[in-house]
Amino acid sequence: xxxxxxxxxxxxxxxxxxxxxxxxxxxxxxxxxxxxxxxxxxxxxxxxxxxxxxxxxxxxxxxxxxxxxxxxxxxxxxxxxxxxxxxxxxxxxxxxxxxxxxxxxxxxxxxxxxxxxxxxxxxxxxxxxxxxxxxxxxxxxxxxxxxxxxxxxxxxxxxxxxxxxxxxxxxxxxxxxxxxxxxxxxxxxxxxxxxxxxxxxxxxxxxxxxxxxxxxxxxxxxxxxxxxxxxxxxxxxxxxxxxxxxxxxxxxxxxxxxxxxxxxxxxxxxxxxxxxxxxxx
Amino acid sequence: xxxxxxxxxxxxxxxxxxxxxxxxxxxxxxxxxxxxxxxxxxxxxxxxxxxxxxxxxxxxxxxxxxxxxxxxxxxxxxxxxxxxxxxxxxxxxxxxxxxxxxxxxxxxxxxxxxxxxxxxxxxxxxxxxxxxxxxxxxxxxxxxxxxxxxxxxxxxxxxxxxxxxxxxxxxxxxxxxxxxxxxxxxxxxxxxxxxxxxxxxxxxxxxxxxxxxxxxxxxxxxxxxxxxxxxxxxxxxxxxxxxxxxxxxxxxxxxxxxxxxxxxxxxxxxxxxxxxxxxxxxxxxxxxxxxxxxxxxxxxxxxxxxxxxxxxxxxxxxxxxxxxxxxxxxxxx
Numbered sequence: 106x107x108x109x110x111x112x113x114x115x116x117x118x119x120x121x122x123x124x125x126x127x128x129x130x131x132x133x134x135x136x137x138x139x140x141x142x143x144x145x146x147x148x149x150x151x152x153x154x155x156x157x158x159x160x161x162x163x164x165x166x167x168x169x170x171x172x173x174x175x176x177x178x179x180x181x182x183x184x185x186x187x188x189x190x191x192x193x194x195x196x197x198x199x200x201x202x203x204x205x206x207x208x209x210x211x212x213x214x215x216x217x218x219x220x221x222x223x224x225x226x227x228x229x230x231x232x233x234x235x236x237x238x239x240x241x242x243x244x245x246x247x248x249x250x251x252x253x254x255x256x257x258x259x260x261x262x263x264x265x266x267x268x269x270x271x272x273x274x275x276x277x278x279x280x281x282x283x284x285x286x287x288x289x290x291x292x293x294x295x296x297x298x299x300x301x302x303x304x305x306x307x308x309x310x311x312x313x314x315x316x317x318x319x320x321x322x323x324x325x326x327x328x329x330x331x332x333x334x335x336x337x338x339x340x341x342x343x344x345x346x347x348x349x350x351x352x353x354x355x356x357x358x359x360x361x362x363x364x365x366x367x368x369x370x371x372x373x374x375x376x377x378x379x380x381x382x383x384x385x386x
Numbered sequence: 387x388x389x390x391x392x393x394x395x396x397x398x399x400x401x402x403x404x405x406x407x408x409x410x411x412x413x414x415x416x417x418x419x420x421x422x423x424x425x426x427x428x429x430x431x432x433x434x435x436x437x438x439x440x441x442x443x444x445x446x447x448x449x450x451x452x453x454x455x456x457x458x459x460x461x462x463x464x465x466x467x468x469x470x471x472x473x474x475x476x477x478x479x480x481x482x483x484x485x486x487x488x489x490x491x492x493x494x495x496x497x498x499x500x501x502x503x504x505x506x507x508x509x510x511x512x513x514x515x516x517x518x519x520x521x522x523x524x525x526x527x528x529x530x531x532x533x534x535x536x537x538x539x540x541x542x543x544x545x546x547x548x549x550x551x552x553x554x555x556x557x558x559x560x561x562x563x564x565x566x567x568x569x570x571x572x573x574x575x576x577x578x579x580x581x582x583x584x585x586x587x588x589x590x591x592x593x594x595x596x597x598x599x600x601x602x603x604x605x606x607x608x609x610x611x612x613x614x615x616x617x618x619x620x621x622x623x624x625x626x627x628x629x630x631x632x633x634x635x636x637x638x639x640x641x642x643x644x645x646x647x648x649x650x651x652x653x654x655x656x657x658x659x660x661x662x663x664x665x666x667x668x669x670x671x672x673x674x675x676x677x678x679x680x681x682x683x684x685x686x687x688x689x690x691x692x693x694x695x696x697x698x699x700x701x702x703x704x705x706x707x708x709x710x711x712x713x714x715x716x717x718x719x
Contacts, residue, residue: 192451200679208670
């Protein structure tokens with residue numbers, strides 16, 4: 106049973122880390138709350154579903170590109186001009202997510218769709234049988250996050266992103282092109298949501314209301330600290346473990362949600378900035 | 387001719403004129419029709435006006451952009467429902483008690499929320515209604531679960547009495563909220579909204595006043611929730627739905643954030659819009675969402691201000707003409 110908990114919580118942690126890091130990145134750099142983040146997960150899944158006749162590989166690549174361009178367009182027209190007004194950005198992006206949800210519902214209907222898995226078969230680890238798709242998902246998720254970590258720590262562009270996240274005014278003073286950094290962050294953030302869809306949408310169901318998957322990542326974001334990538338990564342696995350332990354011990358159901366909420370409220374009380382977050386400003 | 391023209395000259399506020407015309411229309415409306423359907427639309431417009439105004443007090447006036455206003459609405463709806471159903475207390479008493487319970491919850495939620503700012507506050511305020519919705523929705527033993535909270539006493543068996551009840555509720559609430567917003571307390575609230583550090587530096591106990599704002603907002607949202615519960619004679623976890631919170635926000639913003647009265651205008655406009663879209667159920671959410679997006683992106687100060695600005699220009703021109711004419715007549719006031 107312990108093996109089962111470990112493996113399933115690692116896989117769930119992979120999904121949480123992709124979703125929450127994407128959200129945290131743009132949240133930390135641009136200081137906005139992008140509630141439409143989950144919608145990009147949804148859009149990518151439906152685009153792959155639509156473009157399937159072209160072959161799975163091509164469908165995935167084209168879907169990711171379209172999702173990123175859509176996201177950048179949305180950023181330029183709707184989010185960017187409001188960037189300094191947090192509450193309005195949050196409202197506009199919630200509205201956007203609803204618009205996507207309803208548009209998809211009108212086009213594809215409200216039923217669940219399924220996306221083909223990337224690889225088939227199962228593997229037995231410590232006597233626990235796991236589908237290869239889930240293992241691949243976990244591996245790619247960790248690889249993606251490590252790659253992002255190197256990108257941000259080592260490259261010039263990554264350092265620019267860090268600088269803007271730390272202090273936008275000073276970053277502007279030293280000659281960093283703020284707008285371009287923000288657009289890069291937005292693109293990366295959407296790419297992460299898209300990758301999450303490619304990896305995890307085949308094993309979870311996808312329906313027009315699935316953008317609310319973002320709300321499942323919120324406890325992770327609070328625990329890790331809003332805007333902290335390291336925090337989101339660590340918190341993703343902590344929370345996934347907590348969820349799985351509770352699920353296996355008490356048999357699942359809403360006790361899992363209650364445990365998550367309890368953890369979240371405790372964190373808010375004791376350490377509102379999260380495990381790795383900066384002050385609550 | 388002591389007429390409208392004279393009145394406008396004296397008051398000089400197109401907004402106030404608009405409000406007074408609206409008021410008269412609302413009061414005499416049952417003369418035109420006592421149609422059950424039409425009146426019930428207006429009743430819920432009034433209830434939502436109170437709900438949106440309560441959010442406006444917290445967000446528009448005090449600057450605490452709560453995303454979970456449905457929490458107050460919901461707990462009060464349940465409280466009123468429980469008091470009525472289990473203790474048989476009439477709606478006239480359960481509704482204010484629901485409001486009082488909204489105050490209590492406002493304090494409880496304010497406790498952790500007030501330590502947070504900006505993005506942290508937004509996410510936290512979103513969570514609380516979600517918790518209750520899950521708790522109640524998935525535990526049938528607790529407060530009737532998904533369905534079993536039926537059979538509340540109606541406000542009144544006569545629809546027009548209910549209508550006037552909602553009108554009185556709306557007018558009283560908006561009047562009190564406006565008075566608070568324009569009082570010294572309102573000034574402190576607005577100073578917290580504009581610059582909390584500066585407010586703190588001038589010696590204002592910002593935490594205390596934020597608590598106060600939470601309590602006031604919770605009270606009026608609670609009253610609206612209690613009224614709604616008795617109106618529908620049914621309470622369910624739906625009251626905690628995030629779309630209720632969003633509707634309050636969109637309604638208040640449509641009329642104009644920070645104006646209180648804007649919530650009323652917004653609420654009536656939303657009701658009209660909803661009726662126009664009644665036959666297009668599948669487009670309803672998308673159109674509301676598009677409207678929400680357009681308002682918050684392009685018209686953040688609300689439709690009321692946009693309209694009155696349009697009015698002001700011709701009105702000013704007309705006044706100018708009158709002045710000119712008087713000069714020509716040799717009239718010297």
